[in-house]
Amino acid sequence: MEDSYVYKRVGSVSFAVLSPKLIKKMAAAKVVTPELYDKEGYPVDGGLMDVRLGVIDPGLRCKTCGSRLKECIGHFGYISLARPVIHLSYVNVVLSLLRTTCRDCSRILLPDSKIQQLGGKGVKRSRIKDSIASSKTGNKCPHCKARQYKITVEKPTTFFENERRISPIEIRSRLEKIPDADAEAFGLNVGAVRPEWMVLTVFPIPPVTMRPSITLETGERSEDDLTHKLGDIVRINQRLFENINAGAPEIIVEDLWDLLQYHITTFFDNDVAQLPPARHRSGQPLKTISERIRSKEGRIRHNLVGKRTNFSARTVISPDPMLELNEVGVPEIMALKLTVPERVTEWNMEYLKNFVKNGPKKYPGANYVIRPDGKKKKLTEDIIEATLEEMQPGYVVERHLMDGDKAIFNRQPSLHRMSMMCHNIRVLPYKTLRLNPAVCFPYNADFDGDEMNLHIPQTEESRAEAEHLMLVQTQLISPRYGLSVIGCVQDAISGNYLLTREDFSMPRHAAVDMLSSIGVSELSRLPKRESVSGKEIFSALLPADFDFVGKSRSSAEPEVVIKGGKLVSGVMDKNNLGEGSGLMLRNIHKKYGEAFAVDFLGKLFRLGVSVLIRRGFTTTIADTDLPDEAHDSISKIFADAEVEVQELVSQFNANSLDTFPGRTARETLELKILELLTRARNDTGHVVAKFANRDSHTLIMANSGARGNLLNLAQIAGSVGQQALRGKRIEKGFKNRTLSYFKPNDLGSEAHGFIRSCFKSGLKPAEFFFQAMVGRDSLMDTALRTPKSGYLYRRLSNAMQDLRVEYDGTVRDASGRIIQFAYGEDGVDVSKSEGGTINVSRIISKVK
């Protein structure tokens, strides 16, 4: 079956070097002049734009093959070089061939017996080299006994033998003399590669089709970079010919020869380390052959691997918690441009005609109609009537995007598979793409100007695949750690935290109002009392038969118990609601399925937000106010610490400090001071935590895990603490001191970056300076690390892209070689596990 589609199959691929003969044979023209056009603007015969090299003008026919523009793929030309020139790409091969063959007789510098012993054919050049280096003959040829000299190369293309320059002519003649049998021993397939072909004597001129000239608006012609470069080569080659024929002094000839070598080298690669790049008159470097291929903007990554797509959209994103997690809000103007093709049948004809009636400008309308013969017609006001008349089954209408259509939503960098998920479309007013803030985490998105991409699948198959493999709920469990990657964030956490604390209650009618506003209609499980507690309201979301035991962050109510769908004890906080933490979300997903889980998460999120909307939630500076008592104890902590530091310093100065093993006294002092000050700062943290108002909103956020932590609070209210640069106290700056404000050799805490002040009271000038140092350092660090880790990721994903788990559980590469004998050494599919492990006891209890 499959064979019937295969017309030709690649049997093998072989690589060869172009021989001078082949270059001439494949050439359609010999180029003899660097001129391009004559006075009439017609291409010069034998010039670089010779008509035999292909067509780039519409309407003309190719002089060589007779085809038109775009049919003719172009034809090579050639020039004969006045003197041979080394090909840049083969410098290393030429060098190792010169080093391993005799300068006189060009045999391998090994006796025949030894060559046979190495295998005689296709030996690695490095092995021959090693073998020669270790042979006793030293620098004598074993065949003709000629003495050998050391050959070096001065990058990029100049060869020396014993400091004396060897010209490409001499190199070529040595390579020519290498016998076929010896060349084969080097692994060269002499049918395809003769060593001397690596030194060019004729030069192929690429067809004009790969270097088309463009006509500017002014009517002026602008030539391709390659044409410019070829012009240089042909011109210098011509001058070299003329000088040689005129018998010019050898120095002039050699200068021109070097220039020719330079132009040919930069023709292949204009980014050689040792050469100044050839430039335009404007100063920008020319883009020659290797620049066209290489790098991100090159042919491979830009044009071949980097495809562009239609039916896609991109704009700024903003949050909307009232959307479901698996929805995406699409602005109406986008919906007017993005379309979905729908086939007309006798059952949906009337429905589709409504779209056609609306036309391209009125939503929901249609932009194109495709007739059964494949003709695509753009709908405009004046053809709507006619189109409605002729429409019949078999037509396809490209109608505007509507609620419920599927789309693939993506944010770069797409680092894991949750970076592209399928969402249901909701067409909304305004101009941003909208998503539920709970799905920000897998996309790593925030709303400080982030943009995202949207792709609309165009076939039934692709829509079905996207829906079943990529819809948000299919991606809930992370394949990295086997827990929910989607959870509550920010307000949703603090809201649920407030709701489920002991002291929360509200009138039943208010609770009913709140629950219905977030889409809960099943209220029978809400107790029929005048006032209901927060835990009871939360329980209304839970399935009636859900049991769970877990831990919360709170030390007052550490145990979270859910029994029969009722939250019996414990507060809900980040440990159970957040992404990647706790098993509550994981268990709900396992027991009730992904569709329920995603709906539950949406309701949970909106519940948290609704609680805050009804209760009111903000944060103020006053949240960080501390009683005098607290300030006193903080002052005492630092006064004590300062005394201890001084004590350590004087011990150090008196040489009586007990040093740590393997450390100098100075290092010991640093470590001890650092430890002491860190401890002091932590102590202030405890004081702040003790005295701060438990019901202040800042503390509610910190305690629930929604945002911020006690350390932040301590820095605002207590002390900013020690600033560390590369794991040490700050030492940089002036001679023997950090700032001229301090005395030289001051080892005290203040002089080395300890910030006693807190952000609220403000920093002293020296403290401010230290903080700025550390701030700048970490900023630089992030800026430099991001591209580095991006490149590391690229290398890893390219190296591992075709590994897969086979049916026998092994991980193998594309050629069937085993990488792991069991995936992850335990064969567990993490996305089907609970936090990376299998819950064996539950399986057993189920089987029983």
Add this chain to the structure above:
Amino acid sequence: MKKIDLTTHVLIPKHSKLGDKDKEEMLKRYNVSLKGLPKILVSDAGISHLSARPGDVIEIVRDSPTAGKAFFYRVVVDE
């Protein structure tokens, strides 16, 4: 210098040489030839006590927090 017995080091898992029969059985079990196995150098310090030769298969048993014991096989190669 004191010679250290690597086999007793906590970070080095147990390496052992498979007998001919076990080797055949293992290759059959994984439907793989020697070429398809991961490699280990003859000169690897971890197998210096086994006097292994190129073509032998080394079984490595690691302790694993999730799998209990994890088995791994490498073929001995020359260079």
